[in-house]
Amino acid sequence: xxxxxxxxxxxxxxxxxxxxxxxxxxxxxxxxxxxxxxxxxxxxxxxxxxxxxxxxxxxxxxxxxxxxxxxxxxxxxxxxxxxxxxxxxxxxxxxxxxxxxxxxxxxxxxxxxxxxxxxxxxxxxxxxxxxxxxxxxxxxxxxxxxxxxxxxxxxxxxxxxxxxxxxxxxxxxxxxxxxxxxxxxxxxxxxxxxxxxxxxxxxxxxxxxxxxxxxxxxxxxxxxxxxxxxxxxxxxxxxxxxxxxxxxxxxxxxxxxxxxxxxxxxxxxxxxxxxxxxxxxxxxxxxxxxxxxxxxxxxxxxxxxxxxxxxxxxxxxxxxxxxxxxxxxxxxxxxxxxxxxxxxxxxxxxxxxxxxxxxxxxxxxxxxxxxxxxxxxxxxxxxxxxxxxxxxxxxxxxxxxxxxxxxxxxxxxxxxxxxxxxxxxxxxxxxxxxxx
Numbered sequence: 001x002x003x004x005x006x007x008x009x010x011x012x013x014x015x016x017x018x019x020x021x022x023x024x025x026x027x028x029x030x031x032x033x034x035x036x037x038x039x040x041x042x043x044x045x046x047x048x049x050x051x052x053x054x055x056x057x058x059x060x061x062x063x064x065x066x067x068x069x070x071x072x073x074x075x076x077x078x079x080x081x082x083x084x085x086x087x088x089x090x091x092x093x094x095x096x097x098x099x100x101x102x103x104x105x106x107x108x109x110x111x112x113x114x115x116x117x118x119x120x121x122x123x124x125x126x127x128x129x130x131x132x133x134x135x136x137x138x139x140x141x142x143x144x145x146x147x148x149x150x151x152x153x154x155x156x157x158x159x160x161x162x163x164x165x166x167x168x169x170x171x172x173x174x175x176x177x178x179x180x181x182x183x184x185x186x187x188x189x190x191x192x193x194x195x196x197x198x199x200x201x202x203x204x205x206x207x208x209x210x211x212x213x214x215x216x217x218x219x220x221x222x223x224x225x226x227x228x229x230x231x232x233x234x235x236x237x238x239x240x241x242x243x244x245x246x247x248x249x250x251x252x253x254x255x256x257x258x259x260x261x262x263x264x265x266x267x268x269x270x271x272x273x274x275x276x277x278x279x280x281x282x283x284x285x286x287x288x289x290x291x292x293x294x295x296x297x298x299x300x301x302x303x304x305x306x307x308x309x310x311x312x313x314x315x316x317x318x319x320x321x322x323x324x325x326x327x328x329x330x331x332x333x334x335x336x337x338x339x340x341x342x343x344x345x346x347x348x349x350x351x352x353x354x355x356x357x358x359x360x361x362x363x364x365x366x367x368x369x370x371x372x373x374x375x376x377x378x379x380x381x382x383x384x385x386x387x388x389x390x391x392x393x394x395x396x397x398x399x400x401x402x403x404x405x406x407x408x409x410x411x412x413x414x415x416x417x418x419x420x421x422x423x424x425x426x427x428x429x430x431x432x433x434x435x436x
Contacts, residue, residue: 001042002026003397005366008048009375013055013354014339016332016377023053025362028184028400033357044402046395051370052388055354056119056363056398057311058341060301061218061256061277064123064138065097066090067109067306068425073433082224082288091158096431097127102134104424106141107417113309114409116390117365119147119398120345120353121309122254122277122301124191124218126154131166135174139186146403146411148184148363150348152191152218155206157199164202167191168209175213184351184361185399189254192219195239196230203246216252216275219243222265223257224288240265249274254344256303258291259283270298275344278337279305280317290321293337294329301341302334310390311338319385331381366395 003025010033011018024032024043032038039045075088097105102125113121121142127134135151142149151174155167175188190210192198198206210217222228222239231239240261243249251273258269258276269276276296282305283290293300302314315334322329342354352360369392375383396404403411 001044002040003044003046003362003400003402004037004039005046005048005053005364006037007050008053008366009050010053010356011380012356013335014342016335016380018375018377018380020050023356023364025364025397025400028362030356030358030360030362046366048366049370051394052367052375053356054117054365054367055342055356055360056365056396057117057338058120058122058301058345058353059113059118059304059309059311060122060341060344061254061279061303061305062109062121062123062309063125063306064106064109064121064141065094065102065125065127067105067112068101068421068428069093072425072429081226082286083226085286092432092435094126095128095435096428098130098431099133099137101424101428102127102130103137103141104417104421106138107144108421109309110142110145110147111409111412111414111417113147114145114396114398114404114411115393116308116310116312117367117393117396118309118311119363119365119396120149120349121147122150122218122303122345124152124154124256126156126193128159128163131163131170133170135170135188143185144412146398146401148186148345148349148399150187150189150345152189154191154193155202156193156197157202158193158197168205172209175209175215179213184349187348188213189215189218189348192217194220194223194227195242196227200235200246203242203248207247207250210250210252214252216250216254217248218254219248219256221255221258222260223283224286225260228260238265240268244268244272252347254301256305257283258296259289263295266295266298269296273298275299275301275340277301277303278318279303279307279314280321281305281307281314284317284321290325292325293318293322293333294325299340299344300337301344302337312384312389316385331385334385335381362397362400364397365393366397367392368394
């Protein structure tokens with residue numbers, strides 16, 4: 001049965017285009033757009049009432065393993081630096097995860113994404129005491145909600161040679177699985193933590209693995225000044241030179257944060273074709289500053305770094321952070337980030353995302369936003385930054401299926417998941433208190 005959207009205000013990100021019209025969806029693709037969309041009596045009709053309809057949003061970097069942390073007990077001692085935040089909070093959390101909590105975290109995080117109109121997630125996973133098969137558990141959680149994912153495991157030397165080998169092998173195993181069972185719903189990358197927890201040999205193996213599968217490395221870079229300082233102290237070289245020498249500056253690589261890169265490093269990212277994932281809410285929460293968005297002329301995605309998957313809120317944060325830096329950029333720069341995030345996801349999943357056009361993926365967000373002021377190509381960004389929010393998301397079609405209908409999740413049993421999640425979270429927090 002086809003789905004037909006009528007009386008919609010259709011908005012594309014790439015390029016920006018706003019116009020009234022209808023859509024026809026069959027299977028998992030948009031097959032018609034315009035005023036002359038065909039109708040059949042068996043179709044599922046949705047009268048949008050003149051409200052804004054958007055392509056499904058893409059989260060360019062998240063950590064679904066943090067989805068069960070809201071309200072968790074604070075660390076024994078308040079952290080006073082970025083490194084202490086990692087040591088006392090996030091590295092205790094990832095060590096506490098088991099198979100049950102990994103899948104539940106993915107489920108809860110995917111449900112949050114769905115309600116925010118986010119249909120594709122670049123997830124960066126870590127669970128050092130449960131590595132083998134962990135990406136399958138993340139995939140299962142995302143798939144149950146009906147969303148798409150580009151997944152990787154966070155390779156690190158924090159847990160010794162065995163932990164490093166297990167992380168590399170999990171990336172390889174999942175990449176091989178995705179090659180053997182291709183779909184437009186899931187893809188793999190090579191995951192890595194950050195330079196200051198990775199030895200030279202590990203960087204080389206990450207690059208080899210990425211080359212083997214013609215993909216990129218998804219890695220945290222220059223999130224805090226400590227990353228650069230550690231590199232110069234240990235290796236007597238600049239961070240960008242170390243990463244370049246290890247052949248991680250690849251066109252398919254994703255460098256996350258880039259908060260403390262200098263202008264020369266930024267130019268080299270562009271020349272190498274690397275994509276930056278900009279996560280302003282997380283950066284501000286960790287007190288590390290924010291990346292100078294106006295300075296980056298390489299492709300830039302918006303990500304949340306585990307701070308929910310509300311891309312409307314992230315767009316607002318990106319805009320405000322840029323204004324705080326007194327950057328002279330137009331609001332449309334934020335929509336360009338939406339478009340670049342969708343392009344990167346499209347390349348990874350071999351499907352067209354971020355567009356409401358014929359043959360594009362049927363990932364569609366129907367809002368109840370009926371603007372009280374004119375909404376045009378020129379001011380769509382202003383509406384998204386200053387008016388739209390996740391509360392306007394009414395229906396979500398994900399991969400051709402109505403996953404959210406009148407704000408009720410229809411793709412899975414949300415009440416059951418929420419009830420079970422509370423029990424799993426309690427056990428996860430208890431495990432954390434045992435880790436020092």
